[in-house]
Amino acid sequence: MSIKKLSLGDRAFYIFDYFIIALVICATLYPFIYIFSASVSDGGPLGRGEVWLLPKGFNLNAYKTVMKDNTIWQSYYNTIWYVVVGTTINIFMTTITAYPLSRRKFSARNTIMMFIAFTMFFGGGLVPTYLLIRDLHLLNTRWAIVLPAAISTWNLIIMRSFFEGIPESLHEAATIDGCSELKILVKIFLPLSIPVMAVMVLFYAVGHWNSYFSALMYINDQDKYPLQIYLRKILIQYEQNDILQDVNQGRDVVAQSVRYAIIIVSTVPILMIYPFLQKYFVKGVMIGAIKG
Amino acid sequence: MELIILQVSTSKGSNSIKKNKIGFFQRNFEVLYKEKALWLLLLPGIIWYLIFAYGPMYGLIISFKDFSPFKGIVKSPWVGFMWFEQFFKSQFFWRLIKNTLLLNIYNIIFGFPIPIILAFMLNEVQHNWYKRIAQTISYLPHFVSTVIVIGMLVNFVSPTGIINSMIKSLGGETVHFMVKPQWFRPLYIITGIWQSAGWSSIIYIAALSGIDPQLYEAAIVDGANKIKQIWYVSLPGIMPTILIMLILALGSILSIGYEKIILMYNTATYETADVINTYVYRRGVVGGEYSFGTAVGLFQSIINFIFIVIANKISRKVSEVSLW
Numbered sequence: 001m002s003i004k005k006l007s008l009g010d011r012a013f014y015i016f017d018y019f020i021i022a023l024v025i026c027a028t029l030y031p032f033i034y035i036f037s038a039s040v041s042d043g044g045p046l047g048r049g050e051v052w053l054l055p056k057g058f059n060l061n062a063y064k065t066v067m068k069d070n071t072i073w074q075s076y077y078n079t080i081w082y083v084v085v086g087t088t089i090n091i092f093m094t095t096i097t098a099y100p101l102s103r104r105k106f107s108a109r110n111t112i113m114m115f116i117a118f119t120m121f122f123g124g125g126l127v128p129t130y131l132l133i134r135d136l137h138l139l140n141t142r143w144a145i146v147l148p149a150a151i152s153t154w155n156l157i158i159m160r161s162f163f164e165g166i167p168e169s170l171h172e173a174a175t176i177d178g179c180s181e182l183k184i185l186v187k188i189f190l191p192l193s194i195p196v197m198a199v200m201v202l203f204y205a206v207g208h209w210n211s212y213f214s215a216l217m218y219i220n221d222q223d224k225y226p227l228q229i230y231l232r233k234i235l236i237q238y239e240q241n242d243i244l245q246d247v248n249q250g251r252d253v254v255a256q257s258v259r260y261a262i263i264i265v266s267t268v269p270i271l272m273i274y275p276f277l278q279k280y281f282v283k284g285v286m287i288g289a290i291k292g
Numbered sequence: 293m294e295l296i297i298l299q300v301s302t303s304k305g306s307n308s309i310k311k312n313k314i315g316f317f318q319r320n321f322e323v324l325y326k327e328k329a330l331w332l333l334l335l336p337g338i339i340w341y342l343i344f345a346y347g348p349m350y351g352l353i354i355s356f357k358d359f360s361p362f363k364g365i366v367k368s369p370w371v372g373f374m375w376f377e378q379f380f381k382s383q384f385f386w387r388l389i390k391n392t393l394l395l396n397i398y399n400i401i402f403g404f405p406i407p408i409i410l411a412f413m414l415n416e417v418q419h420n421w422y423k424r425i426a427q428t429i430s431y432l433p434h435f436v437s438t439v440i441v442i443g444m445l446v447n448f449v450s451p452t453g454i455i456n457s458m459i460k461s462l463g464g465e466t467v468h469f470m471v472k473p474q475w476f477r478p479l480y481i482i483t484g485i486w487q488s489a490g491w492s493s494i495i496y497i498a499a500l501s502g503i504d505p506q507l508y509e510a511a512i513v514d515g516a517n518k519i520k521q522i523w524y525v526s527l528p529g530i531m532p533t534i535l536i537m538l539i540l541a542l543g544s545i546l547s548i549g550y551e552k553i554i555l556m557y558n559t560a561t562y563e564t565a566d567v568i569n570t571y572v573y574r575r576g577v578v579g580g581e582y583s584f585g586t587a588v589g590l591f592q593s594i595i596n597f598i599f600i601v602i603a604n605k606i607s608r609k610v611s612e613v614s615l616w
Contacts, residue, residue: 013518017416021426024410028429028490031444034454049457097337100330107323112334116341117616121543122597124348125589126569127576131354131361132347148344151337181329210437213551217577228439235443236555259447263440270435278428 032271039063039260046257062261071222072230072262078142079227083208086146090204091197093150094159099185101156102163103171120153126217133218144218145211145226152207155200162196163189198280209270227266235259355587368583375587384571392567396545398481404541406489408534411496412522427497430490441487442555445479446470471560480556480565484549495537496530503529535613543600546592568592 006014033053038046042057050056066072100106101113124132129148138144166189174184190197212228219225324331350365355375357368379385410430417423433441449455449469456466469475507525516524550569557565568588576585600615608614 007517010518014418017413018422021413021417025426025429028433028486035444093337093340096333100334103330106327106330112338119341119345121600122593123345124351125586125593126572127582127585127589128348128351128354130577131351131582150340150344181333206435212437212439228437231439231443232555235439236446256447256452263443267436267440271432274432274435275428278431
């Protein structure tokens with residue numbers, strides 16, 4: 001569309017539109033840029049409040065302090081454990097549950113779907129869930145984090161919709177050839193489902209990476225804490241643990257830049273992989289949207 | 293395939309005499325046998341839902357009992373509606389209702405339209421590279437954990453943080469944002485918009501891309517400018533999506549992202565920040581008042597359920613759009 005064809009009003013509209021979008025971009029990026037700049041700036045300018053956008057001076061002391069801290073790496077390891085084990089369970093459970101529900105000829109399909117969908121609108125709530133986990137003797141175990149989160153109903157519906165889109169004729173042909181349902185799922189459906197599997201892995205993995213509340217409820221041992229609990233202590237509760245005590249000899253500024261360095265260290269993995277995976281994320285939301 | 297049908301029909305044929313007596317069970321059994329592979333695949337999922345989704349619902353009965361962990365759910369004595377009465381009479385009841393409702397209402401007023409407006413604006417961008425960059429960046433905060441978002445907030449608005457530096461350089465006084473009740477709601481809503489507006493816009497962008505381009509062409513022929521095209525073509529085109537999202541938002545009007553509130557609030561801001569779920573967490577889980585906490589949670593779940601059913605019904609009446 002060339003600019004000349006546009007009326008004056010429409011041209012004004014586009015200028016306004018592009019300008020607002022630019023503002024949105026800036027407002028979204030600014031906190032990240034500021035935190036990065038603050039984490040690598042010298043203590044002096046940071047303390048005087050001179051860092052606004054770009055770093056003033058350059059030093060990596062904050063990162064060195066973070067690297068020396070064992071607690072953060074222990075919780076980093078725990079989070080990776082929760083992500084890997086949790087996501088594996090998620091994908092397995094979601095797949096084997098979504099497949100039968102996607103079979104249009106399955107007689108109990110609608111009944112089971114209602115049984116499942118009801119849980120999206122009504123649930124037991126915090127306390128009964130907590131008591132259940134306790135009665136199952138899962139409290140303070142790693143399984144308390146991954147088992148109650150084994151299936152997300154929303155993701156289940158997304159995967160079911162995707163399976164429903166696979167042509168019925170493939171299933172019929174395989175049945176004639178004598179394939180069992182399990183074989184059809186593994187040999188025919190799964191190879192065709194790589195896009196939706198990518199979406200599921202990403203949704204579940206990001207969910208595990210970011211979750212803190214189940215650990216807050218169910219985990220007491222520090223050596224099982226995920227990264228997010230550690231971050232909460234350092235960033236929000238301002239807990240003076242070893243990492244900050246070392247540097248904190250009356251110098252709040254240094255502690256501040258260490259906090260910013262911790263934000264960078266714990267966010268970078270997700271921010272790095274995100275742009276490459278974006279097309280899958282968006283696809284997943286669309287599948288869900290069309291169905292939902 | 294035909295072979296299977298043939299087999300089934302002959303087996304049915306030979307049993308036709310007995311059908312009157314055991315036909316129902318027989319037929320169901322045959323179907324079950326034929327579908328046994330599907331049932332086997334489904335079994336772990338069903339067991340999971342029974343334990344982890346319906347299990348807590350069974351636990352709801354302790355809201356009518358004086359639950360003691362030593363006696364267990366079954367042996368604890370019934371107390372009727374005692375816990376509910378205690379909650380309704382509690383000095384915190386109206387404060388909790390008000391805080392929960394206000395946060396939700398502000399969220400719907402300010403948070404709900406912004407993704408829609410953003411979707412319209414992104415949809416009108418003519419340069420693909422600009423659109424792609426804008427989308428990539430605006431989805432980004434969705435993947436940053438709530439802990440990090442609130443961590444950033446706490447550090448930005450701290451007395452030595454960047455916001456207060458700005459205020460001071462403009463000649464103002466230091467504001468202790470995190471301990472001032474009047475600041476809790478704005479901060480909650482603003483961080484929510486920052487984190488989710490871009491991501492929530494995806495669904496509307498998807499809906500916008502489904503609108504027939506001919507409608508726009510017809511509007512242009514009729515002399516509609518951009519604003520009018522959006523108002524008369526785009527907006528009606530995505531109205532079903534907007535309504536579905538609104539039903540979902542109204543359905544959860546008495547629940548709120550408590551995980552974020554637990555990160556944000558403190559005793560100084562309970563006055564505006566304490567909502568039903570955070571109260572349940574504090575009294576029920578942390579404080580160990582299991583029956584009371586369950587009763588408060590059940591009250592909330594029931595109100596939510598009623599809200600979503602009503603919202604769904606209204607929407608189906610006025611627009612034929614509904615969740616079920």
